[in-house]
C-alpha cells in the first residue's frame with residue numbers, strides 16, 4: 001500500500017444551476033480517520049464522489065498523491081469508495097465479489113474479508129440481492145475494510161446496520177487502522193455514536209466547508225460547565241449557551257466559545273467542573289437553521 005495525500009483546492013460542483021459544493025479546499029493526510037459530517041443534502045456524497053472520481057468538479061482541482069485522479073490508472077487503484085449501493089439486481093454472491101476484488105484490486109486481502117464475513121455473519125454463497133439490507137451494508141463495510149487502499153471512503157454504509165453491527169464495524173475500523181494505517185473517511189450524520197473514531201473533522205453545511213480541524217481542537221471550541229445551579233448561571237451569563245440540563249440543584253450548561261485560563265481558575269474556585277462539548281452538540285449548533293433553533297434545542301434537552 002502506498003501513502004498518498006489528498007488535496008481539494010477551490011472545488012465547486014454544480015448540478016445545472018444548483019451549486020452543491022462551494023469553493024471547498026482542504027487536505028487529508030495519511031494515517032488519519034476523517035469524519036465528514038453534514039445534514040441531509042449538505043453535499044457529503046457529492047464531495048466523496050468527486051474524491052472517488054465518479055464525477056469531475058465544475059471548478060478547482062483535486063490531487064491524490066500529487067496527481068489528478070480522474071481516469072488516472074496509477075491513482076485509482078489506491079482509492080476505494082463504498083456507499084449504499086443498490087444491489088436489487090445483483091445475483092453474484094459475496095464470495096464472488098471477494099474473488100473479483102482479489103483479481104482486480106492490488107491491496108485486497110481475501111483472507112481478512114472471509115474472516116470479517118464470519119464475524120459479521122454474512123452468508124458467502126447467497127445471491128447478494130437475496131441478502132437483507134443490513135447484510136448488504138455489512139458486505140459494503142467488509143469490501144472497504146479488506147481493500148487496503150491508501151484512501152478508503154465509507155459513505156454512510158453503516159446506516160442499514162443495526163446498532164450491535166455498527167458497534168462491531170466501529171471496533172473493526174479502529175483495529176484495522178492500527179494494523180494498516182491509511183486515510184479513512186467516514187461520512188455520517190450519526191455523529192454522537194461515531195465521533196470517538198475521528199482524528200479530524202470536516203463539517204459541511206449547505207455546500208460549504210464550515211469546519212476543518214483536528215477533533216480535539218474542534219470540540220475545544222465549546223465547553224460544558226457543571227455544578228451548583230446558581231453558580232453555573234452566574235458563570236455562563238453573557239456566554240453563548242447551546243443547551244442546559246438540570247438534575248436536582250445541579251446544572252450543566254453547554255456553551256459555544258473557548259473558556260480561557262482566567263475563567264478556568266474562576267470555575268475551579270467556584271467548584272464548577274469544566275468538561276468538553278460533544279461534536280454532536282457543536283454540529284447541531286453550527287448547522288442550525290436560524291428559525292428552527294429553538295425547536296432543535298428543545299429536542300436535544302434530555
Ligand SMILES: Nc1ncnc2c1ncn2[C@@H]1O[C@H](COP(=O)(O)OP(=O)(O)OP(=O)(O)O)[C@@H](O)[C@H]1O
Pocket residue numbers: 015018020038039040041042043044045046047189
Ligand atoms: N445528480 C444530481 N442532480 C441534481 N442535484 C443533485 C444531484 N445529486 C445531488 N444533488 C443535490 O445536491 C445537494 C447535495 O446532495 P448530496 O447527496 O451530496 O448530500 P448529502 O450530504 O450526501 O445528503 P444525505 O445525508 O441526505 O445523503 C442536495 O441538495 C441534492 O438534492
